[in-house]
Structures are given as structure tokens and as C-alpha cells.
Amino acid sequence: MELSERKKKILASVTERYIMTGEPVGSKVLCDSLSVSSATIRNEMSELSEIGFLEQPHTSAGRIPSQKGFRFYVNNLMNAYEMSDSDRFAVKSHFDNSDGEPHEILSEAAKLLSELTGCAAIALTPYDRHAVIKRIELVPVSMKTVLIVILMSTGVIKSRICRCDTEVDIKTAELFYNIAAAYFNGHAADDFTVADIQTLAASLGEKAFVMTPLLIVLTELAREASECSVITDGQSGLLHYKELESDVYGIYECLKHPSSLVSLLNKGNELNISIGKESMNRALENVSVVSSKYAVGGKFVGSIGVIGPVRMDYARIIPYIMYISETVGNVLSEMIDE
Amino acid sequence: MELSERKKKILASVTERYIMTGEPVGSKVLCDSLSVSSATIRNEMSELSEIGFLEQPHTSAGRIPSQKGFRFYVNNLMNAYEMSDSDRFAVKSHFDNSDGEPHEILSEAAKLLSELTGCAAIALTPYDRHAVIKRIELVPVSMKTVLIVILMSTGVIKSRICRCDTEVDIKTAELFYNIAAAYFNGHAADDFTVADIQTLAASLGEKAFVMTPLLIVLTELAREASECSVITDGQSGLLHYKELESDVYGIYECLKHPSSLVSLLNKGNELNISIGKESMNRALENVSVVSSKYAVGGKFVGSIGVIGPVRMDYARIIPYIMYISETVGNVLSEMIDE
DNA sequence: GTTAGCACTCTTTGATGTTGAGTGCTAATC
DNA sequence: GATTAGCACTCAACATCAAAGAGTGCTAAC
DSSP: OOOOHHHHHHHHHHHHHHHHHOSOBOSGGGHHHHTSOHHHHHHHHHHHHHTTSEEOSSTTSOBEEOHHHHHHIIIIIOOOOOOOHHHHHHHHHTTTTOOSOHHHHHHHHHHHHHHHHSSEEEEEOOOOTTOOEEEEEEEEEETTEEEEEEEETTSOEEEEEEEOSSOOOHHHHHHHHHHIIIIITTOOGGGSOHHHHHHHHHTTGGGHHHHHHHHHHHHHHHHHHHSOOEEEEOGGGGGGOGGGTTTHHHHHHHHHSTHHHHHHHHSSSSEEEEEGGGGOOGGGTTEEEEEEEEEETTEEEEEEEEEEETTOOHHHHHHHHHHHHHHHHHHHHHHHHO | OOOOHHHHHHHHHHHHHHHHHOSOBOSGGGHHHHTSOHHHHHHHHHHHHHTTSEEOSSTTSOBEEOHHHHHHIIIIIOOOOOOOHHHHHHHHHTTTTOOSOHHHHHHHHHHHHHHHHSSEEEEEOOOOTTOOEEEEEEEEEETTEEEEEEEETTSOEEEEEEEOSSOOOHHHHHHHHHHIIIIITTOOGGGSOHHHHHHHHHTTGGGHHHHHHHHHHHHHHHHHHHSOOEEEEOGGGGGGOGGGTTTHHHHHHHHHSTHHHHHHHHSSSSEEEEEGGGGOOGGGTTEEEEEEEEEETTEEEEEEEEEEETTOOHHHHHHHHHHHHHHHHHHHHHHHHO
16 A cells, blocks of 8 residues: 555645544645645545545545545554643643542543543553452441442452341451451452352351351452443533534443443554444444553553544544553552552 | 313323424314314414413424423323333332442432433432431551541442551551541531641641541541432433434533532422423523432432423323332432331 | 646525415304 | 304425536646
8 A cells, every 4th residue: 555655645634634624625725735736636636536545425525534544544644743741741630639549540531531632531440350359348337237348459449338137246247357368368250159159158057147148249349340340421522523413322322331342442452543444333433432551560451542533633632542541550550559 | 370171181282292293283183182173273272372381383383382381281281190010110129139329229210210211310319418427437458558438327438548658557547446436427527627627637746647648538538428419321312302402412511510400409399390491501491300309217318300301201201200219218218227 | 747727516505486284364153 | 152164374395496616537738
């Protein structure tokens, strides 16, 4: 796919103009910047159309880049925006005093990203196949009710109320802690099945009655805490793009049941760009998904990115995603270290 | 505002037909059900238009109910749908094994409600001016990091990570528990200000250094746990109503910054119906907000409802809201009791 | 290889006419 | 006095047509 320099220039110009205006670009407007006649540009454009980089909405309209054209632009032509120090500072300071769990930090990040880009943001909380339970705690709420808190090696914290039919006394709590220490701490959520738990509970004799619900809730909680959860923000921004009008509902539904999105974000390299149909997802065929994985403690464990129109401003958006992703990774890594 | 029986019948028919189809209703279609001629109905309709209950999009169209007309319909004409036992059972069983905090239960309820109504659902977590802190717990995470868990008398549970600059040892934890017992437990969040906390911390001598961040986080946490939070679900459903097309963005923004919505839901009686401009909120002038307060322990502490087009099916939606609200209240009350 | 020129295509806009739904009014009827 | 049939009227919706304008593709000249 070797293009002449001039063709590249034309494709880049058309793409950038189209990103800005959303309107097809004619040959005349490009004369000045390329200092050739419109006829020459027309010839070039016609060839670019033949190889599928440009499209015409109709005969007498200008050209717009095809999804393939956008792909070429992103891979070869795009001039990534250099974030200024003040840009970086503005992002970084958002996380300065963010105490809290990964979930909160990623919510913050998604909100920031959607505001900066005008697209919908999506973030995955850290997922680590080798995540293990770091600690389990029991917080008494009332006689028969306790809050089970689970801390994962990834820094994820989850809690759940558990109601028992009988009193949860100190002896019970001690037993629970012993069991936790023996069977759970240091283990991954999928090291034990519900069946395991039930045989374990059964072996406890008279204590089985009160312990079973606790252990079941704990198992569920461990599973939940090990899964990555999907955070979204700024969906309403997509309403501003008229070319997405008929797609927004499908996109929103897709964001509600995001399993396919998760695999999309987890795919490929650190930076992941899916343009239109590349996502292989019917609901997303008119949007691009750009995401970047963040690393916690040197391992890529999650991802953050945006969903927006195929004509999103990649040159500006990609650097923001990369920097936010890097920042989130750093913030989360610091937490684990401590 | 005394209307003849026939006028009432006509207004009701027009309203119900319009709710179903979204199209203006002409005089002819009502002939059969009222067994009078279309001319008679036209005369009546014309009078209903004069007193502002009906409107004409344009001369040669049928009539649609004005917002005032909808109000009259809801107050005087509507035939509320009687939920069947199986309807009730379907709702109730959603909450059967819902362990958990108010926030989770209300999220469930909002999701259910939006699915049942096709509207956006909105729910407020319990807010009680007299809510007090029931218990505070410290969960160690690492040497210098603890999780502060706060339990409110409303059943609300919140937790937050707190990072300290020095080790949080057992002595520190004991001191913290003593302070909590002396100054916080049994008190409301607004019983103490940040200034109070700082003087308190200052009085602790060498322990002030490690205790200050803990107490500050605790104060923030208490405030957050005392505020009601707003839960929304099913916003995307609003995209299906073409009459809202130009309003959805504003509505979504309104749902993101819901302070005005909160006061709308807290207003008035148990059941609250705001039709169109009654909300006195520009962004909501083309939608209706219907909500019902739920009671925990005999006190109305929160609210759940929907936002949908003015032509929502009140007769069906209102009973659902009331029943879900009642159910949520019961579920939450049971939890407090235990 | 580049470009001026020109015919051609197709959208957009506006004007015009037609159709059909639904009204309001009047006069006759019950 | 209330009801209704009849009819003229209004207006959106739709189709047709013409004109304007944007942009193209092609050809021939440079």
C-alpha cells in the first residue's frame, strides 16, 4: 500500500477537514494548501477512491475518508498532538488527592476522559488472573448481621452485608477468621468452588448452621472482586454527533452489557484502536473504540478508553488516553506498593 | 372546573388514545365508543380546547391533551390499573434474596422499574435528618493504610481507604475507637465541623500526626453517608420517544446533576406527580416525573420514581411505582429491625 | 504530469399543485 | 335545546418541477 507523498497529503487533509467539520471535502478547498489545481487533486482523489481510502456520499458531493482510510490515516499520517506541560498538569492534578479504591480512581478517570474528549469513556478495573485474597475482615453490624470485607492483592476492596439466622458471636468470628486464614487468604477466587465450601461448612458440625451463609457470601464476594468491572461515563456526549443518531441506542445497550467490549479492550497491544467495523460488533460499526492498557506493578491489568464517532479527533484524543492511562497506572501502583 | 360526563369521557378517550399512539386524535374515531356523531364530539372538543384541556398541533390535525389536560386526567379520570397477584409476585420476588445495603437494593429497584415502564428510573437512598452514626470500624489494609467503615442508623454503609504517613498500630486503632465512641457514635454528621475535628486532633499531642487524616476522612465519610445519593437507570429508554428527541440531552444532564430532581422528588405527599412544566425546570418541561416515597420504620426517608414523556401511561405506571416503593420500604425496614 | 474547460450528476431549495384528514359553521332534524 | 348532516375551509404531507450550486469526470491543451 505505497502512496505517493502527494496522495498521503491529500488523504491527511481530507481526513482532518472531515474530522473538524463532519462534511464531505471537495477538491477546491485543498488547492491552496497543496498548490496544485483542483483538477489534479480530483485525479488523485479518484485514485484514492478506487483503492478504497475515500468515499463519496453521492456523485456531486466531496469525499469523506472510508473506515479503511481512517485506518491508514491513524497508522501512517496522523500527527499526534503533543500534550503541553499544563495539559499534563491538569490531568495529573485530578488524581493528586484521590484516596480510595481502584474503582473510584477509574471512575474519576473516566469522567475526566469523557469531558476532555466529548466521547463516552469506558474503563476496566484491574483484573489479574493471579489475583489472590489478601485479607478478609468481619465487621459486626448487628447481632445477626455482619459486613464481610475482602481485600484483594490488586487493591480491589469489596464488601457485602451477610445476614445469618443465628447470632454471630465472638467464637463464630474467630472460627471464621481461622477458616479464612487457612483456606482463603493467599488463594485466588477460583481456587474454591461452591461445592468445596459446602463440604467445608459441613465439616464444622454444629457451627455449620451459622457459618454456611458467611462462607457462601464470602465466595461470591471473592468472585466479584476478582472480576473486572466496567465503568462508563459521558455517554450523553454521543448525542451530539448526528451521524450516530440511529446508533446511540444500540451503543448504550452495548455499554450496559459490556462483555464484548471487555474483550475488545483487552485485545492487542497497550494501545488499542478499533475503527468502525473492525470491532466485529454490529452495534459498534459506526464508532471507533480507542483504549490504552494501564500497568499496575509492571503488569497490564486494566484498560481505559473512549467510544466515539469514527471521525473522532484521533490526533488529540490518543495522547490524552495514553497519558491518563499512564497516570492511572502510576496512581494505582503507588497504592499497592504501600 | 366542572365538566359534563360526556366531556370527561371525551377527554379520557383522547388522552388514552394519545398515550397509546402518540398521534393526535380526531373526532371520527371517537364516534363508536360514545355513540354520538362526530359533529357533536367536535363541538365538545372545541369547548375542551377553549378551557385549555385540549390542543391542536395545527388546524387540520386532531386534538392532543394539553399538560393541563393530562393533569385533569390524572386527578379525575384515570382508571388505575389493578396489579394482578402475579404482577405483585414478580416484583416482590426480585427482592427476595437481596442481601445488601440500601444502595444496592435501590439500584435493583430502579433497574426493575425502568424495565417495567420503559422510562428512566430514579431513586433516592434513605435520607434522615436525624440519622446518626451507629458504628465505626477500622479495617487494616497495610501498615499505613486502613479502611474506615461507617454504619449509619439508616442502614447505609460506606467505606473509604485512608492512607496515613506513619504506621497505624494497635494503640492508634484503640485510640481511634475510643474517640469514635466518645465523639461520633450516636451523633449526626453535622454535629461536628472540620474545625471541631482539628481542635480535637490537636489535643491528642504526639498522636495528632497519625490521627488527623483518619478523623478527616471519617468526617467526610459521615457527611457522605448522611446525604442521600441519587441512583438512575434505564435512561436509554427515553430515546424511543421521538417527541423527546430534542430534550434527551438536557434530561441526561439533569440526571447527572440531580440536585433539582432531589427536591422535586422530596416535595409533596407520598405519591408525587409532576407533569411537564409543573416541575418548574426548563430541562424537564416535556417530561413527567412520577415518584413515590418509601417508608423505613414508619418514616418517609426516600423516594423512587420515573422520568418519562408527558404521555406516559400513568394508569399502569403509577401502580407499579407505588408497589415497588412499598416493597422497597418493607425490605429496608426489615433490615433495620434486625 | 498538470491544468483549464466543460458537460454531467445529484443534492438542495423553493414554488406549485394535489390529496386527505380534520375542523368549524350552518341549517335542518329530533 | 341538543344533535347531526352537510359543506366549505385549513393545513400538513406528498409529489412534481425548475433552478441553483457544488463537485465530479473527462478531454484536450499545455
